[in-house]
Amino acid sequence: MASVLSSPSLQDLKVRVEEPIILVSPNEKTERRSIFLSNIDQMHNYYVCTAHFFNGNADFPPAVVAERLKMGLEKVLVPYDFAAGRLKTNELDSTDRRLEIDCTAAGVGFVVASSEYSLHDLGDDFVFSNLGFHYLALDNLWPGDDEDRPLCIFQVTSFKCGGFAIGFVWNHVLFDGMGAGKFMANLATQAFVDEKPPEAIPCNDRHLLAARSPPVVAFKHPEFSKKPDNYDGDGGLVGDSLDSKIFKLNPSAVNYLKDKANNGTRTEGKITTYNVVAALIWRCKALSSNCMDRERVSTLLTSIDIRQRLNPPLPASYCGNAVLFAPASAECKHLENWPFLELxxxxxxxxxxxxxxxxxxxxxLLGINRGKVQPYIEYNVSSWMKLGFDEVVYPWGKPICFGPLRTVTETCFLFPGVVDGDVNALVSLPTVEMERFQAYFLDFFHP
Incomplete structure (x- = not known):
């Protein structure tokens, strides 16, 4: 029903870079211009690392995959020219400095590598807490200055069995998860010899999420509050070693949670998979914290795609950052004792x-306090279940699975498992906290 997948012992995939990193640029001339970045974009100047695994295909050995992927990039970077640009700072005045994308057509990074292992050696569940997976998306290969660093990098790594992985690294200012998923879908259409129509023409008008003039902050926004005095950080003993595990829920486990949320009656209306999984993960995290005060208020942030929540809605193909946080708060004693439905x-x-x-x-609020406030994240459950990465149809087929390669103590990532219907929750915590978290998690299914 529910199980825990620990990091396997194989944590060095013996990845060798076969060729120096190259830059892939649009195959047509593009306009040199600057791209305005919204206040949401401004918060996300960091890189996201992912790996996408594929079984071997006799018609598409890894060398051919690399060539096709490079060909597709050259084409897709015409409508996505900003992805081939570079970040710059526009100093409007001495107190107002904004990041922008300079559409230079300088290119995206491209790496070809190989591993001494086969996909079978990685295990049937492709445990994304495996530290060895970090070698499948080497975002630190760029030898130049930071201002010349590509905003995204692709890495094709071949395995002994003929299978391969595509590492996709992107600076979050380019896309949120939905935007990145659509970018990969569009890239896949251009990797066919007889190229297919793009999935969707990207909408890159970041002014759609510009602040109002004058600004109107009509809510308190606890998601940007200061940390409470009695909160002990990220569970956090400074320097304590982190432990990463995947908490796997199959469809039976998810249905168990939904039944428990409905007291076994299914009469409370639609209970979503996200809501029940996030509620359980939040409960386990709050109760396993080193701050054991049961009177403490714990806050969960849910990452919300706001495209369809705005009036008027954003275009579905909007590729900038359109994700904000919805807060939920409760005292730890309630998280422990409430019926699951209440949580x-x-x-x-x-x-x-x-x-x-x-x-x-x-x-x-972000505009008024730009550079002065960041989300106060005690814990965030970020769902990658509907980003579409697992549904992208490449010439060589769909990926077996995909997942994030970087973990943080403040965020749990949900993403599809290898088996259809499975939900994987990737959690990283200090070792002592992880022991408590795992006990709370497993005990919930075996009261």
Whole structure:
């Protein structure tokens, strides 16, 4: 039903870079211009690392995959020319400095590598807490200055069995998860010899999420509050070693949670997979914290795609950052003792209340306090279940699975398992906390 996947002992995949990193640029001339970045974009100047695994295909050995992928990139970077650009800072005045994308057509990074192992050696579940997977998306290969660093890098790594992995690294200012998924879908269409129509023409007008003038901050926004005095950080003993594990829930486990949330009756309306999984993960995290005060208020942030929550909605193909946080709070004693339905309702109500006015208020707050506030993340459950990476159809087929390669103590990532219907929750915590978290998690299914 529910199980825990620990990091396997194989943590060095013996990856060798076969060729120096190259830059792939658009195969047509593109306009030199600067791209405005919204207040949400401004918060996300960091790189996201992912790996996408594929079984071997006799018609598409890894060398051919690398060539096709490079060909597809040259084509897709015409409509996505900003992805081939570079970050710059526009100093409007001495107090206002904004990041922009300079569309230079300088190119995206491209790496070809190989591993001494086969996919079978990685295990049937492709445990993404495996530290060895970090070698499948080497974002630190760029030898130049930071201002010349590509905003995304691709790495094709071949395995002894003929299978391969595509590492996709991107600076979060380019895309949120939905935007990155659509970018990969569009890239896949251009990798066919008889190229297919793009999945969707990207909408890159970041002014759609510009702050209002004058700004109107109509809500308190606890997701940007200061940390409470009695909160002990990220669970956190400074210097304590982190432990990363995948908490795997198959469809039976998810249905168990939904039944428990409905008291076995299924009469409370639609209970989503996200709401029940996030509620359980939040409970386990709050109760396993080194701060054992049961009177403490714990806050969960849910990453919300606001495209369809705005009025008017954003285009579905909007590729900038359109993700904000919906807060849910409760005292730890309630997280421990409430019926599960009550906890799920707290998560659900936080999401339901997230509308156009709340989102615009948050964007205005970021504008007023740009550079001075960041989300206060005690814990965030970020779902990658519907980003579409696993549904992309390449000439060589769909990926077996995909997942994030970087873990942080403040965020749990949810993503599809190898088996259809499975939900994987990737959690990273100090070792002592992880022991408590795992006990709370497993005990919930075996009261």
């Amino acid at each position: 799920v309702k707290v998560v659900s109500d936080g999401i339901k209340g997230f509308n156009d006015e709340y989102a615009r208020s948050m964007i205005d």
